[in-house]
Structure formats: structure tokens, C-alpha cells
Amino acid sequence: MASNLPPKPTLEHSTTTSGGLAHEHHERPRGMLRWLLTTNHKEIGTLYLIFSLTMFFIGGIFALVVRAELFQPGLQLVQPEFFNQMTTMHGLIMVFGAVMPAFVGLANWMVPLQVGAPDMALPRLNNFSFWLLPVAFTLLLSTLLMPGGGPNFGWTFYAPLSTTYAPPSTTFFILSLHMAGISSILGAINIIATILNLRAPGMRLMDMPLFVWTWLITAFLLIAVMPILAGVITMMLMDINFGTSFFNAAGGGDPVLFQHLFWFFGHPEVYIMILPAFGIVSAIIPTFARKPLFGYASMVYATASIAILSFLVWAHHMFVVGLPLVAELFFMFTTMLIAVPTGVKVFNWIATLFQGSITFETAMLFALAFVVLFSIGGFSGLMLAIAPADFQYHDTYFVVAHFHYVLVPGAIFAIMAGVYYWLPKWTGHYPDERLGRWHFWMSVIGVNLTFFPMHFSGLAGMPRRIPDYALQFADFNMVSSVGALMFGVSQLLFVWGVIKCVRGGEKAPAKAWEGAEDLEWSVPSPAPLHTFDTPPDFKPVTH
Amino acid sequence: MRKTLAWIMGAGSFLGLASSTLANGWNMPAGVTDVSREIYSLHMTIFWICVVIGIVVFGVMFYSLFRYRRSRGAKSANFHENTSVEVVWTAVPLLILVGMALPATATLKRMYDASEADLDVMVTGQQWRWHYEYLGENVSFTSSLSTPRSQINGEEEKGENYLLDVDQPLVLPVGRKVRFLMTSDDVIHSWWVPDLAVKQDSIPGFVNENWVRIEEPGIYRGQCAELCGKDHAFMPVVVRALEGDEFDSWLAERRKEAEAEASGVDREWSMDELMERGEQVYGAICATCHQPDGSGAEPTFPALAGNEALLNDRDRHIDVVLNGVSGTPMAAFRSNLNPVELAAVITYERNAWGNESGDVVQPSEIQALLEQ
Ligand code: HEM
Numbered sequence A: 001m002a003s004n005l006p007p008k009p010t011l012e013h014s015t016t017t018s019g020g021l022a023h024e025h026h027e028r029p030r031g032m033l034r035w036l037l038t039t040n041h042k043e044i045g046t047l048y049l050i051f052s053l054t055m056f057f058i059g060g061i062f063a064l065v066v067r068a069e070l071f072q073p074g075l076q077l078v079q080p081e082f083f084n085q086m087t088t089m090h091g092l093i094m095v096f097g098a099v100m101p102a103f104v105g106l107a108n109w110m111v112p113l114q115v116g117a118p119d120m121a122l123p124r125l126n127n128f129s130f131w132l133l134p135v136a137f138t139l140l141l142s143t144l145l146m147p148g149g150g151p152n153f154g155w156t157f158y159a160p161l162s163t164t165y166a167p168p169s170t171t172f173f174i175l176s177l178h179m180a181g182i183s184s185i186l187g188a189i190n191i192i193a194t195i196l197n198l199r200a201p202g203m204r205l206m207d208m209p210l211f212v213w214t215w216l217i218t219a220f221l222l223i224a225v226m227p228i229l230a231g232v233i234t235m236m237l238m239d240i241n242f243g244t245s246f247f248n249a250a251g252g253g254d255p256v257l258f259q260h261l262f263w264f265f266g267h268p269e270v271y272i273m274i275l276p277a278f279g280i281v282s283a284i285i286p287t288f289a290r291k292p293l294f295g296y297a298s299m300v301y302a303t304a305s306i307a308i309l310s311f312l313v314w315a316h317h318m319f320v321v322g323l324p325l326v327a328e329l330f331f332m333f334t335t336m337l338i339a340v341p342t343g344v345k346v347f348n349w350i351a352t353l354f355q356g357s358i359t360f361e362t363a364m365l366f367a368l369a370f371v372v373l374f375s376i377g378g379f380s381g382l383m384l385a386i387a388p389a390d391f392q393y394h395d396t397y398f399v400v401a402h403f404h405y406v407l408v409p410g411a412i413f414a415i416m417a418g419v420y421y422w423l424p425k426w427t428g429h430y431p432d433e434r435l436g437r438w439h440f441w442m443s444v445i446g447v448n449l450t451f452f453p454m455h456f457s458g459l460a461g462m463p464r465r466i467p468d469y470a471l472q473f474a475d476f477n478m479v480s481s482v483g484a485l486m487f488g489v490s491q492l493l494f495v496w497g498v499i500k501c502v503r504g505g506e507k508a509p510a511k512a513w514e515g516a517e518d519l520e521w522s523v524p525s526p527a528p529l530h531t532f533d534t535p536p537d538f539k540p541v542t543h
Numbered sequence B: 001m002r003k004t005l006a007w008i009m010g011a012g013s014f015l016g017l018a019s020s021t022l023a024n025g026w027n028m029p030a031g032v033t034d035v036s037r038e039i040y041s042l043h044m045t046i047f048w049i050c051v052v053i054g055i056v057v058f059g060v061m062f063y064s065l066f067r068y069r070r071s072r073g074a075k076s077a078n079f080h081e082n083t084s085v086e087v088v089w090t091a092v093p094l095l096i097l098v099g100m101a102l103p104a105t106a107t108l109k110r111m112y113d114a115s116e117a118d119l120d121v122m123v124t125g126q127q128w129r130w131h132y133e134y135l136g137e138n139v140s141f142t143s144s145l146s147t148p149r150s151q152i153n154g155e156e157e158k159g160e161n162y163l164l165d166v167d168q169p170l171v172l173p174v175g176r177k178v179r180f181l182m183t184s185d186d187v188i189h190s191w192w193v194p195d196l197a198v199k200q201d202s203i204p205g206f207v208n209e210n211w212v213r214i215e216e217p218g219i220y221r222g223q224c225a226e227l228c229g230k231d232h233a234f235m236p237v238v239v240r241a242l243e244g245d246e247f248d249s250w251l252a253e254r255r256k257e258a259e260a261e262a263s264g265v266d267r268e269w270s271m272d273e274l275m276e277r278g279e280q281v282y283g284a285i286c287a288t289c290h291q292p293d294g295s296g297a298e299p300t301f302p303a304l305a306g307n308e309a310l311l312n313d314r315d316r317h318i319d320v321v322l323n324g325v326s327g328t329p330m331a332a333f334r335s336n337l338n339p340v341e342l343a344a345v346i347t348y349e350r351n352a353w354g355n356e357s358g359d360v361v362q363p364s365e366i367q368a369l370l371e372q
């Protein structure tokens, strides 16, 4: 396939716009201090991405512990207490430590470049938002070493398992989640301020690249729901330490209230983890199909309607908690409805491919796999939306298959596609295509081997979050475990590819991809530390 | 591209092969009730709808990827909008969904109608076993995992129903409408039997309803579905469905046993009798947390062996077992165990594993406390 790739644009193309280059203003601190004190959006973006990758590997190791224990029936490697800590930490780390910071990192790097701004609107706040994260997650990880162990109640931490019955370290878990939440809210405020105030003159909202649009909407979601999470964990804190009974039935509290609050945060949260991915894919597919994105406006409207609907579907996670019939029906209908705008997006991407002039660079491969595999997750989502059937699916591996399809070959593939797509801009070098293709195919095979069989084990009756299982689930679990190992190992290829690209490789011009249109491609590659000190000349492209 | 196709075909044939060699189920069971079959058919309908949409959508996608490759000389068109197409692909999915929502609504309504039941069973989740009470019948018992530890730890070969066996299954009649009332003594559990299509959370402080009308006699197995702590994987559900008359005589038998047990409250029990009975109760109920040797698991589950504070305070010991300790996982057992069981297990805890208090707690004493 290598020979099928088109020649890269030549270096002569690297004309840059007037605002493309700027000069260093002042002496900057060196060494560690430079990174600790930096207020530069590119450096902070890099910090976020490195942090996210680190968490991705830590969370991945936890997942491999889980899969190793589940390789065969019986308890072999770990005891149930530790197993539960591994599933919980895996979920928390991947959601709050890997996926969300990766998107914030990409936003830091790309939003100012895509709207023609010199930096984020609030650079010092930006530094603070980032540095909260290493503190929060060091604290979270340290709970594993505390007496009684770390959080063991699942990433959804349902009360009263997470309050009355929780290990003593839970208070630290709450503190670290508060910090991660503050970081997210501050990051979101910064992104909104940047997008609304610092766009290049002449760039209207409906001229913005979709990555900017999806992030704008995501940032509003974050501001809306992170305080709910903060509220619910504060109520837990009070129940645990100050004798209140918000969620303690024995004291007149209501354990179901916990779930309503959690999922009122939690469902928008799952969209927080996918909307920016839609934006990335909407940049990559037109670039390598060499054709404008089909239905730009409908993409924006679909994103907005998904965001609004996401506040109205939370109880689809609670179909079996004993809601009244009308509530079940309401949440079933709204959940089915959300599949419509989701479908529109997929159709738009495919219409973009139709009659294009398509090439298969690594970024494109990941974006295409995203479209297919995310859709499979959408299909199982549609099945789960059917409330009567959810009485059978709920809390089984079928749900595990669903959300891993939308999150791993969904969110994470989109992040990787974005990294391969923007690496030339960040480093000035093209990523190694051969290595990229190896990484891609190993990941695609690994991901499907891991998660496809989970549909079957779930339908056949295997509950989620169990360290040991009945014999009829053995074959599926063995395949999943082998796939997980393969997926995990192939991520080393990713790291290798990125390091290689940072160190050298074929030089990239300003406009690294022939079909790429947005503003970031008008500044030199690698992008100098300061860009757009004077606003660029923005000419709307056809959207 | 050819490689991609080869890979897809390879994967397809792998899945085909896998499906034929996997003897065990890999789809939702259709089950043995009207409701379970309706759910199964909803499941299959929505599944096939997804398959058809998938074939069309991915078909167009892969066609485009193949046909419009630049390496085949494709030149890109420049269109980026088409209102009628966009209206169609918004409206058609909407219509399909309405078509799906109608039967789903009908089924859900049936599932929610638990009225006019012939038998009421109270199901109480406890870490980590199920307690069943036949309401108004004076019959109740606890059902716990009976798979031996040695099988779990791999010291012995795993049996056919590994992890899906209990000491006492829930016995239900065929052909009658049974209403379940679900609650919990501690954390949230979820009572689930796939063949009956009943999955309902059991939540402390709530009583949830669900119901079933089983059509075929047999043994139906399931598991707790909601993460409930350490032994979540080890609290199976087993339902034994009997023909109506067999069920009636089983229930009568159990009622008689319960009456016999109740009469035991009045007589004086010897230390040996209490120790023997207490060991059984301890093994079935207490050992999951406090460990078979009474060593506990600090800091959450205190040790009972050599626990001076406890041994020096007999009244507190009785109080803790009867009423639990609020704010901790220690549950109140006053309504889950009968006076004989309570007296026996307390006596056992005060005299086992080197605890040599010599105390005997008589069922009559517990009975008196319960009546206060
Ligand atoms: C077509 C769109 C979708 C529909 C109709 C849908 C529907 C559902 C339903 C009904 C459930 C609850 C299942 C159960 O617990 O019984 C669920 C779970 C879940 N979904 Fe989706 N979903 C969709 C897309 C997504 C997307 C885009 C994401 C995230 C990127 C996502 C992430 C999740 C997660 C994380 C869970 C499970 C959380 C947990 O219990 O741990 N879903 N989905």
C-alpha cells in the first residue's frame, strides 16, 4: 500500500501568512522550571498530551491485570478485592486521566492555531488547569497503597457501596476527583473564552473548523455537568465523614438519588468524550478525500442537538432500578432519538468520501476505522436504548462491549488520528507511514479481538465487573484477553512512532497535507513557539 | 486495498468458524416466559435492523473507498450539500425508530403489570447471598453459593455448574404468576435470571416489583448483576420451577420444618448443639467477611478471634449481631436469622478459634430480646 500514497507537498509550498512568525520576547526559564511555569499554549498542549499518554499506559496496565485474571475461569493472579480496585482505577484513569486530557491537549495546541489566535485567552489559568492533573492523579494512584486499598466500587461509584461500605481511602478519591473536575472546568472556560474572543477578524462562527465547533459545545457541556459531579462527591464526603445520610437508606437517604445525579453528569460526560473526536474526524476525512466536508451546517446542528439531548437521556443507565413506567418510556424515546443526529454525522462523513480522491495515510486509516467501529458502538447503543431488552443487556458484558466500541476505536482512535494528522505541524516531520500502518492494523485487529466477543459473552449472560465466571464464558474471555494483550503491546509502536517523528524524518512544509485547508496549515512546520502575534488574513473556505 | 479485502474475508471466515465451534450459547436466550420471548424478539428485530443499516452504510462507504481512490486516478468532485438527501437520511431513521418504539412500549407495559399475583416472594440481597421469604407462608431461607473454594482456587476440577450452584434454590411453581418484591440489607444488588428475563435492582430502603410466570419446569440459573463488593461474582441465583402440586407439597414441607424450628426456641440447648448449629450459620453467613478462622480483614472487617473487647461484653456482642453497626458493612441480622440461628452463631463466635468465654446464649434469651 505504501506506493499508493501520493507524493507529499514540496517544501516550496511553505509560504506562510503575514502573522505566521513572531519573535521571542523575553528570556525564558530553562529546564524543569520552564515546563512548570510555561503559559504557552503549545507547551501546555504538549504537557497535556504527554500526561494523557502516561495515564493511557497506566490505565492500560490495570486493564491487562483484569484481562489476565479473566483469561481462564477460577482465581489465579489476584483476589477479588484487588480485582475490583483494578477495574475501578482502569475506568477512572482512562476517562478522567487519558481521554479527557488528550482532548484538552489537542484543543490547547490546535484551537488557537485554527482560529488564528496568538495563544489561549487565559494563559496562566491554562498552566494551573494542567498542573492540577498530575497532583490529582498522583493522589488517586496513591490510594492503592493505603490500608484497605483504593476505590473498589467501579468508575460509576454507586452509593452506598462507595460511602458506607467503601474503603477509608475514599476521601482521597473524592479530593482527587474534585481537583480533576476543577481542572476541567477551568480548561473549558479558557477554551470558550478563546473561541469567542480571539478569532481572526472575519472568521464568523459558521466559518470555524469543526474541531473548534465541537470543542466549543463540549466546553459548555463540561461547565454544565462538572459541578453536578462536584456536588455528588461532596454529598458522599459528607455521608462518609460528617454523618449525613444523603445516600444512606438507614438514615432516611436515597441511594437512587445518587444514580440520578451521577448520570445527569455521566451521560453528558460520555458525549464530552466523543464530540471533539467528531471534530477531528471531520477535519481528517475531507483532507484525505480532497473534498470539502459534506453538510458542514448539519454537522454543527447535529452536534448541538446531541449536546442538548444528552441532558435528557440519563436514566437509560437506570432502566432496572425500578423507575415508574412513564419515566422508562420517556428515557427510551429520548435515547432512541439521539441516534438520529449521530446517524447524520456518519452519513455526512460517508458522503464526503463519495466521489472524493482518496488516499490512505495513517491519520486517514484511523479516521476511517473510527467511522466503522464507532458506528458498531452506535448500533449496540441503539439496542440498549430498547428498555425492555435492556433488562437483559444491563450490567452485562454487552454494555462493556458497547462503551468500549465508542470509546476505544471511537474516542481513542480519533485522538490517534489527530496525533498522526498534526504531528507534522508539531514537529516539522512526517510520521513514519510504515510504522503507522503497523500500529494501525495491530490496533484494529487487537481492538476487535478484545471487544467483539464481549457482545457474545454479555448476551450469553456474563455480568460485568466479576473476577471469575462460569465455564460457558471461557472461550470468549480467552479471545478477549489475547486481543487485549495485542492491543496493549501495539501501543508501544505508537510511542515509538511519535518519538521517531519528534527526532527526525521527512521534512514537512507549512501545508503538510495537500488537501488540508484550515488556518493551522498557514504557519510554518514545526509551528514556532509564538504564532499569529498579528492576526492572519482570514478568507472563509467553502463550508 | 486488496489486502484489506482479504483481511475482511479472513476475519469473516474466522467468525464463521468460531460460531460453529462454540458449542455454548452466544445469543440472548429466548427463555421460558411470554415476556422473555417478547424481549428476545425485540432484541432480534433491532439486531437485524442494525445489520441491514450497517450493510447499506458500510457498503456505500467501502464502495467509495474502493472506487474513488486517488491511486486509481479519481478526481474529487466539489459538492458539499444536498438538502433532499439530508432530509431523507434524517427522516428514514426517525420512522424506523418509531416502528421500533411501538412494540417496545407494549412489552414494557406488560412487564410493569405485576398485579393479581398468585404468590409473593420477598427477595432480599445481602453481601453476598440472597434471602427469600414466601410472604404469608411462614417460609424463608437464605441461598448462598455452594461451589467449593477449592474449585475457585483451582485445587480441584471445576464442576459443570461452576459458580452457578447454591445450597438452597428458590423454588417456584410453574404456570402461576409470582410477584417478586426486591430489597436489600446493605448495598445495591441486582437479581437476574436470563431465562426468566427478570433483572431488577435490589436497593436498600426501596421495594421494587417484578413478576414472572414460568412455563416449563426446570432449573434456571443466573447471577447478581450489580457490583456489590468483594464477592459480587459469587452470589448466584438458582430457581427450581416445579409443577403446581409438587410446589404445594414442597411448600407444606418447608412450613412444617419452620414450625419445628420455632418450637426449638423454648427448650434449653446444650453447648455442643449450639456450637454445631452455629458453625453452619457462621460458614454460610459470616465467614465471607470475618473469614472462616475469625481473623477478619482489617480495617473494614474486624477480627472476631481473640477480640477482647467483644469477649468482655456479651451484651454488646448480641446487640451487634441483632442490630448491626450503622455506618459500617455490619448488617442487622434480627430479621434474617431465626432465634435459634442467632443464639447458635453468637455462642459459636464466643467459643470458637480459641475464644474461650464459655458463654452459652440460649434461643429463648434472643427471643425475649426480639420481642422487646
Ligand atoms: C447512538 C448513540 C448511543 C446510544 C443510543 C447509547 C445508549 C446507551 C445505553 C442505553 C446505555 C446503558 C446500557 C446499560 O447500562 O444497560 C449506554 C451505556 C454507555 N454508553 Fe452509550 N449510547 C450511545 C452512544 C454512546 C457514545 C457516543 C458514548 C461515548 C463515547 C457512549 C458511552 C457509554 C458508556 C460509557 C456507557 C456505560 C457506562 C457504564 O455503565 O459504565 N455511548 N449507552
Ligand SMILES: [Cu+2]
Residues within 6 Å of the ligand: A266, A267, A270, A313, A314, A316, A317
Ligand atoms: Cu448514556
